[in-house]
Amino acid sequence: MKSPAIVDILLEGRPAGTIETLPEPQQLYLPLQSKRLKFSELCVEEGQQVSIGQILAKDPDNFSIPLLAPRAGGVRLSEVENHIVLQNITPDGEQVRHIKHKEVHVSADANSVNIKRQKLIDLGAWQFFYDAHDMSVPDPSVEPRAVIVSTLHLEPFTARGNVQIKEHIINFTRGLEHVQSLLEYQTIYLILPEIQTELSEEVQKTIRGYARGKIIKVPIWYPCDNLTVIARKLGLQKEKGSPVWALLTEGVLAIEKVLSHSQPCVDRFISLGGPAVKLPLHLKAMAGYPIEKIVQERLVDGPVRIINGGVFTGQAITEEQKGLPAECSGLTVLRVETERELLSFTRGGSDRRSYSNSYLSCLASPFRERLTTAIRGELRPCVACGFCEDVCPAGIMPYLIHKTLYEGELEDVELVRVDLCVGCGLCSFVCPSKIDLRGQFVEAQEVIRRELHGRPEVQA
Numbered sequence: 001m002k003s004p005a006i007v008d009i010l011l012e013g014r015p016a017g018t019i020e021t022l023p024e025p026q027q028l029y030l031p032l033q034s035k036r037l038k039f040s041e042l043c044v045e046e047g048q049q050v051s052i053g054q055i056l057a058k059d060p061d062n063f064s065i066p067l068l069a070p071r072a073g074g075v076r077l078s079e080v081e082n083h084i085v086l087q088n089i090t091p092d093g094e095q096v097r098h099i100k101h102k103e104v105h106v107s108a109d110a111n112s113v114n115i116k117r118q119k120l121i122d123l124g125a126w127q128f129f130y131d132a133h134d135m136s137v138p139d140p141s142v143e144p145r146a147v148i149v150s151t152l153h154l155e156p157f158t159a160r161g162n163v164q165i166k167e168h169i170i171n172f173t174r175g176l177e178h179v180q181s182l183l184e185y186q187t188i189y190l191i192l193p194e195i196q197t198e199l200s201e202e203v204q205k206t207i208r209g210y211a212r213g214k215i216i217k218v219p220i221w222y223p224c225d226n227l228t229v230i231a232r233k234l235g236l237q238k239e240k241g242s243p244v245w246a247l248l249t250e251g252v253l254a255i256e257k258v259l260s261h262s263q264p265c266v267d268r269f270i271s272l273g274g275p276a277v278k279l280p281l282h283l284k285a286m287a288g289y290p291i292e293k294i295v296q297e298r299l300v301d302g303p304v305r306i307i308n309g310g311v312f313t314g315q316a317i318t319e320e321q322k323g324l325p326a327e328c329s330g331l332t333v334l335r336v337e338t339e340r341e342l343l344s345f346t347r348g349g350s351d352r353r354s355y356s357n358s359y360l361s362c363l364a365s366p367f368r369e370r371l372t373t374a375i376r377g378e379l380r381p382c383v384a385c386g387f388c389e390d391v392c393p394a395g396i397m398p399y400l401i402h403k404t405l406y407e408g409e410l411e412d413v414e415l416v417r418v419d420l421c422v423g424c425g426l427c428s429f430v431c432p433s434k435i436d437l438r439g440q441f442v443e444a445q446e447v448i449r450r451e452l453h454g455r456p457e458v459q460a
C-alpha cells in the first residue's frame with residue numbers, strides 16, 4: 001500500500017493552548033444520546049434530588065455505561081425532550097463514593113483486574129475506551145490483544161492532547177500505570193508526535209522502564225493520528241474475539257481519576273474553535289453545560305453553525321440539543337455563508353486553498369483559510385482527478401466506491417472495500433467536485449452491517 005499524500009490543512013480558528021474553566025451553571029441539560037451511547041434506561045424520578053456522580057440513566061446496550069450527574073441538583077425529566085435537566089445546581093454538593101451497581105459486566109471471579117474494570121464503568125470512565133477497529137465501546141469482559149494510547153488529536157479544532165496533559169503530567173503517567181494494571185501481558189503502544197517537544201520528552205522519560213510499553217512516533221499530519229490506521233500499521237488486524245483497545249489522553253486521565261481517587265468522571269476538557277470564534281481556546285466543562293452559555297459573547301456577528309466535534313468528522317448541533325453531549329471533545333463554529341460567489345464552483349481564487357496546484361492560492365505563501373459552511377458553488381459529478389485516492393490513509397479508492405454506490409448492488413460496494421474507510425473525511429475535503437464521500441461511506445457501512453450482516457449500527 002502506498003503512503004497517502006500529505007495534506008497541509010491550514011485553517012483559521014485553531015484553539016489556543018490556554019484552558020479556561022467555565023463558571024458554574026445554574027442549570028444543566030444532559031442529552032440522553034451522544035456519539036456512541038444511548039442512555040435509554042432512566043434511573044431517577046421527576047423532582048428527585050441527586051448528588052454529584054449519581055447515576056441518572058444507563059445505556060443497556062453498552063455495558064450499562066452510566067450518565068452521571070455532574071453536579072448536585074433537582075431532576076426535571078419532561079422539561080426538554082431527550083434531555084435530563086438538573087435544576088438549582090449546587091457545585092459543592094455531596095459527591096457519591098463508589099457504589100457497586102447491580103449489573104456486573106465482568107466475570108464474577110472478583111480478581112483485582114475485574115474489580116477495577118467494573119469500577120471504571122460505574123464511575124464513568126469506560127466511555128473513554130474504544131475498540132481501535134470500529135471505535136465502538138469494547139466489552140470489558142474480553143481481554144484485549146494490545147492497547148493503543150494516543151496523545152495526538154490532529155483533527156482541526158478538537159481538544160489537543162498536549163494541552164490536556166500540560167498541567168497533569170503526573171496524573172497521565174499514573175493513568176498509564178493503571179492501564180498496565182488492567183492487563184496481563186499485552187503491549188501498550190504509546191503514540192507520540194514525531195517531532196520532539198518538551199512534553200513528549202517528559203512523557204517518554206516517565207514511561208521508560210514500563211516493561212510492556214512501546215513508543216511509536218507518528219507524523220503530525222491529520223489523519224496520521226487515526227486509531228484504526230495506527231492499529232493496521234502496527235499489524236494489529238481486526239480479529240473476532242481479540243480486540244485492540246484504544247485510549248486518548250482524556251481517557252488516561254479519567255482512569256487515573258477513578259482508580260487513584262475513586263472519583264466520578266464528570267468534568268472534561270473541550271475545545272472551542274473555528275473561524276467564527278473570536279478567541280479560540282480550550283475549556284474545562286461538563287456534560288450538560290448549556291451550549292448557548294458556552295458560546296455566549298465568544299462568536300463573531302452573523303449566523304453560525306455549531307458542530308459537535310472536529311471539522312471533518314463532527315456533526316452539526318441541532319436547535320433541539322441544549323447541552324453538551326457526554327462524549328463531546330470540542331465545538332467547532334463556522335460562519336454560515338449565504339451569498340453566492342462568482343465562479344465559486346472552481347474553488348479557485350487567492351483566499352482559498354486547494355489540493356490542486358492550478359489555482360491562484362498556490363502562488364501565495366502559506367495562509368490559514370477561513371472555512372465557512374458554504375461548499376462554494378454547485379455539487380458536480382466526479383471528474384476522476386484521483387485526489388481522493390492520493391490522500392486516503394486507508395489505501396482504498398474513494399471515487400470507485402462512490403461510483404459503485406450509484407451503479408452497483410450493496411454486495412459490490414462491499415467488494416470495493418468500503419469497510420476499510422476510517423471516516424477521516426479527507427477525501428471530501430480535497431474533492432474539487434465537493435462530493436460528500438465520507439458521509440456516503442459511513443452510511444454505506446451502516447447499511448451493509450445491518451442489511452448484509454444483520455448487525456446493529458456502530459457510529460463512526
Ligand code: SF4
Nearest residue numbers: 392421422424425427
Ligand atoms: S473518509 Fe474514508 S475513503 Fe475518505 S479519505 Fe478517509 S478513509 Fe479514505
Ligand code: SF4
Nearest residue numbers: 382383385386388431
Ligand atoms: S476527488 Fe472527487 S472528483 Fe476527484 S476522483 Fe475523487 S471523487 Fe472524483
